[in-house]
Amino acid sequence: MSSGEYDIMIIGAGPAGLSAALNARVRNKSVAVVSRKLTSPSLEKAPWVDNYLGVERISGSELSARFVDHARTAGAELIESDITGIFNLGDSFAALGSDRDFSAKAVVIATGSVQEASIPGESRLLGMGVSYCATCDGPLYKGKRVVVLGYTAHAIEEANFLAQICSEVTYVAARSAKAEDAPEIAEGIRVLKKRVLGIRGENKVEEVELDGETIPADGVFVVRDSIPVERLLEGIDVADGAIVVDREMTTNVAGVFAAGDCTGRPYQVAKAVGEGLVAGLSAARYVDRMAAKK
Amino acid sequence: MSSGEYDIMIIGAGPAGLSAALNARVRNKSVAVVSRKLTSPSLEKAPWVDNYLGVERISGSELSARFVDHARTAGAELIESDITGIFNLGDSFAALGSDRDFSAKAVVIATGSVQEASIPGESRLLGMGVSYCATCDGPLYKGKRVVVLGYTAHAIEEANFLAQICSEVTYVAARSAKAEDAPEIAEGIRVLKKRVLGIRGENKVEEVELDGETIPADGVFVVRDSIPVERLLEGIDVADGAIVVDREMTTNVAGVFAAGDCTGRPYQVAKAVGEGLVAGLSAARYVDRMAAKK
Numbered sequence: 001m002s003s004g005e006y007d008i009m010i011i012g013a014g015p016a017g018l019s020a021a022l023n024a025r026v027r028n029k030s031v032a033v034v035s036r037k038l039t040s041p042s043l044e045k046a047p048w049v050d051n052y053l054g055v056e057r058i059s060g061s062e063l064s065a066r067f068v069d070h071a072r073t074a075g076a077e078l079i080e081s082d083i084t085g086i087f088n089l090g091d092s093f094a095a096l097g098s099d100r101d102f103s104a105k106a107v108v109i110a111t112g113s114v115q116e117a118s119i120p121g122e123s124r125l126l127g128m129g130v131s132y133c134a135t136c137d138g139p140l141y142k143g144k145r146v147v148v149l150g151y152t153a154h155a156i157e158e159a160n161f162l163a164q165i166c167s168e169v170t171y172v173a174a175r176s177a178k179a180e181d182a183p184e185i186a187e188g189i190r191v192l193k194k195r196v197l198g199i200r201g202e203n204k205v206e207e208v209e210l211d212g213e214t215i216p217a218d219g220v221f222v223v224r225d226s227i228p229v230e231r232l233l234e235g236i237d238v239a240d241g242a243i244v245v246d247r248e249m250t251t252n253v254a255g256v257f258a259a260g261d262c263t264g265r266p267y268q269v270a271k272a273v274g275e276g277l278v279a280g281l282s283a284a285r286y287v288d289r290m291a292a293k294k
Numbered sequence: 295m296s297s298g299e300y301d302i303m304i305i306g307a308g309p310a311g312l313s314a315a316l317n318a319r320v321r322n323k324s325v326a327v328v329s330r331k332l333t334s335p336s337l338e339k340a341p342w343v344d345n346y347l348g349v350e351r352i353s354g355s356e357l358s359a360r361f362v363d364h365a366r367t368a369g370a371e372l373i374e375s376d377i378t379g380i381f382n383l384g385d386s387f388a389a390l391g392s393d394r395d396f397s398a399k400a401v402v403i404a405t406g407s408v409q410e411a412s413i414p415g416e417s418r419l420l421g422m423g424v425s426y427c428a429t430c431d432g433p434l435y436k437g438k439r440v441v442v443l444g445y446t447a448h449a450i451e452e453a454n455f456l457a458q459i460c461s462e463v464t465y466v467a468a469r470s471a472k473a474e475d476a477p478e479i480a481e482g483i484r485v486l487k488k489r490v491l492g493i494r495g496e497n498k499v500e501e502v503e504l505d506g507e508t509i510p511a512d513g514v515f516v517v518r519d520s521i522p523v524e525r526l527l528e529g530i531d532v533a534d535g536a537i538v539v540d541r542e543m544t545t546n547v548a549g550v551f552a553a554g555d556c557t558g559r560p561y562q563v564a565k566a567v568g569e570g571l572v573a574g575l576s577a578a579r580y581v582d583r584m585a586a587k588k
Binding site: 015018019022023026050051052053054055056063066067069070071073074245247264266268270271272273274275276277278281 | 309312313316317320344345346347348349350357360361363364365367368539541558560562564565566567568569570571572575
């Protein structure tokens, strides 16, 4: 379907994405919210939120649950899936998910902030051994040696999955995940807690350099809470790690809007919800204008 | 006090002003919220709000009451007063209220949208017979003929007050106020329901032109829900009726921030709350920077 199966596809289920979804539904658009988890990992971890006007002192996880309920009640379809890439097809967009793909007439990016700096070599070797998704790219490394750089508890699942396919899996706990969140790591995986210095190789990944040890590898899986947005969608304007938007939450790519932490500081619920509303309404207007042109 | 009695003075008690207040309090600033009424007149009138994420289907007046409670609990001082002008004193700002004046190191303007277009002659004759506040300027018209152009129920109070001072008061119901809101009009006031075409006079107000009738007058009181912002603070940048702001909610005047409907569409609670947060935090940072310079 070249015109997209949804009117609007929203990447991220935090306050910004869900507010965009709610308000696009108010404008009667069909809406898919696609996110690795149906919450915001950073909001989920907040013990208390007391500066979202009208909602006094609530735990982050309870507030997140209310947000999810509200968007779902409004008729948004909420889907748990990684998104590893978005492609501009001219009059629609396609997104590659872990189990299925998605398409829509307009996109709202609400993927949160990427706190981690890029790893030296990561950008250069992307697609040449560097990957962000084991489910998507794991089979390419059947019988080979891979390294998983884990910046989130979810990374252990990725490593465990790869252990079923690859000859050798090294798991680097690049940031210590909270014990209660983390699944148990599978037998046979070598676990290291060392600082990551870089990914090396000429035209393909050859090794991962850690503080005090170098590991030969055919593939490197970098697993963060979210993918750096400039790698999610080619050509999108990013400055100082934030998507460049105007007051309508329009990006430089026609049909793509952004909201929340991914557009920059302050990293706060109210800012994300407000921007989400604006992005959702702007995306709905964009869809209406495209329809009027046909 | 040249440095201001408050750290931050917020004009307007709608979602934007109260969110700014809440978040400036989180940053430990002393905060005064000054507003004709401690609510947003437009939110108050909304039968239902269902697109403020996390708060499903609530009446506008109940949501407004929650907002007021939240800001008050956080320690903001809420004050009912008109503000007829804000003056830049260099390292602080003074605001003229109906019963008292206020001063602060930084200002957040959150006065809502001004839906009514300006009346022909209004800007040109401001201060030369055109006024926005009977309490402030009424005494200047003792024994004289005045016209009140009422765009809000509150205007009748203004007319009643002027009837005690002036020789002749004409009340023009420029927009019909809801009967239940409106106080009874005082004896002796001539009431007209006619369209306002313009205010005329060479260097001072001479007459008010209505549809089918011209009324000689020494003074004209234009009473709306809010004062056009370019008249509230001289030199502030306004385009298409909206205060020009950047993504930090900074205006062109150092120390003055803006949030909510007064910065433009969409006129929605979530946008106002989000912008209020950003403006409140930006104002707090401004106050901190000024303190560090001393």
